[in-house]
Amino acid sequence: MYQYDQHDQRIVDERAAQFRGQVERRLAGEITENEFKPLRLQNGLYMQLHAYMLRVAVPYGLLSSAQLRALATIARDYDKGYAHFTTRQNVQFNWPELEDVPAILDLLASVQMHAIQTSGNCIRNTTSDPLAGIAADELEDPRPYCELIRQWSTFHPEFAFLPRKFKIAITGSTTDRAAVRVHDIGIRIIENDTGERGFEILVGGGLGRTPHIAKVVRPFLAYEHLLSYLEAILRVYNRYGRRDNKYKARIKIQVSEWGVEKFAAAVEAEWAQIKDSATKLTRDEIDRIKGRFALPTFEALANEDLDALALTTDREFARFLKNNVRQHRVPGYAAVVVSTKPQGRPPGDVSDTQLDALADLADRFGLGHVVVMHDQNVMMPNVKQADLQALYAELKTWDLHTANAGRVTDQICCPGLDFCNLANARSIPVALRIADRFDDLDYLDDLGDVTIKMSGCINACGHHHVGNIGILGIDKAGVEAYQLMIGGDPGEQASLGKIVGRAFSSDEIVDAVATVLDTYSTLRESADETFLDFYRRVGLDPFKDSLYGSD
């Protein structure tokens, strides 16, 4: 992973010191809560329903074992013994005291971490493909570009008070595991017709109240222009993005209201003025950043016959092999998805002892690091295939062995009304009931890859628009109710889910999900037809029929 140099370190140290001063001034009453709010927000500190919530940045999801141990310490000493992995590859603590936050930031800085720009109307953590660096279909590792963007956007003086928050994602693979089409800016590493390496730039995707799929603003951008082009987009957005209405302030609204042609023309005109400025990247600088990524050294190994192993081993481990183990491009290695979603626990929550255990297991089996995934799981990207069984046995002692990666119970879920003051409905309890209902692992395997994503309000933190099955909590005359959507997909054929019909009560929603799954399982053409393929073939009608009958 990227190793800080003295400049990187000094910036996070000075940031921690700055926030210590700001907290002292706030506690002394020198600044009002109104003035403090944007300052704490730019350090990831939110006011939630019951307490402050601190969001810690995990650049492109990558965590070393030392960083995991620091997170475990924070969970133990400053929180209620757990941390929460988010859909943007970050980590949240739900119960810190304001007075303790400076000490937490100092601890984070000591392991090259921070909470800079994890909230507020600024450029947020750049996210990427959890399989970055190990995917077989990858053209180039996107993480050095993520790091270049992290540095360029960190305390960018012009873009600290944008109309609204701003999220960038990059993928270097043809399969889009970074959801680049539902980000403010999505970047795809591509090659043009002449084999030159560069980027496709998409702008204006997003979820929330008005979901949009991003549009291509520039089909090909040479690598050295990455930062100047981003600067041009951000400047056009900062100057002309809407500020009159919070709900229309994201760049997706600007792109949609202007039309992508007008928007692209404005960006190109601005970029023409700055493309040859000193912000232009050099091959040396990119290579230098790449060099600071201490990439793991792999042993020369042969692939194990995992299919044969699955046939001869016990059913539990065989299921884990099938569901939670991903292909690695280096022979003899595999990536392991550690599910944070056993029955009975909120998706994404991990205890301090589990974090410590993950750190130890990463050191023993995973070349010392893990990756936080968009679906709130944790991946150990570099495990020897020969170690899989031993790793599984260890994970089992920590209840980190649930073999449901990609399955129905591998749900994404926002904190909902239990924690969040924006929510209209509870989401975690519904997720827990769904997990209880679908406890037949054979049935889940038979259903195959189906994603359920749930949000407790239209702000869509649970990304319900891009769940194969999306669940949206709404307030129906003072009563919690749930809208059901079908057909969402954040991948390279990105699509937004469609509402099936009238909303369901809290008592009905789990049955409704079961009906949707049964409909698919009964009517699909073959076991190879995925839920999404089935929906794309037949549309909503069969689901409407089975859910609502003739009413």
Place this chain on the structure above:
Amino acid sequence: MALIRNGAVAPPETWTTLGNDDALPRSGDVLVGIDRWLEQRDALRAHDGRVGVLLQPDDDALRLARALEGAALVAVAFPKFTDGRGYSSARLLRDRLGYRGELRAVGDVLPDQVFFMQRVGFDSLDLAEDKSAQTALEQLREFSVTYQAAADDARPLFRRVQRPG
């Protein structure tokens, strides 16, 4: 209200902000909006007193191209500190139009924003009422390292120092 110029507390100044239809006073320093400046520049330059241009967040700073001569000051208004358009205006004035005169942030200018303001080219900061000049001066020095190019240094960090490979 404290005025900070070039990183030090400066004596307070009195500028009268004129609307488009307000009569020009006999003397004294005045600020006018961009439309009035562009339409009446010659007359304004004959005024007995300094004349500055006051840019609102939705004013296009680039309209001042080739029209900055004679302005004693360009003031950029921050009606609310959360409205960040003035940061882009400042960069365009400095980087694009090459304005080298005094560039002042006025309005809801808080100590915690001044570090960013100085980086985008403000050399003059008219702090919001009751805000501590001392805190603002400290904030100007809060960070000793910056990554990206801005109006204060056209080079990003990797072109300023030899970073370890």
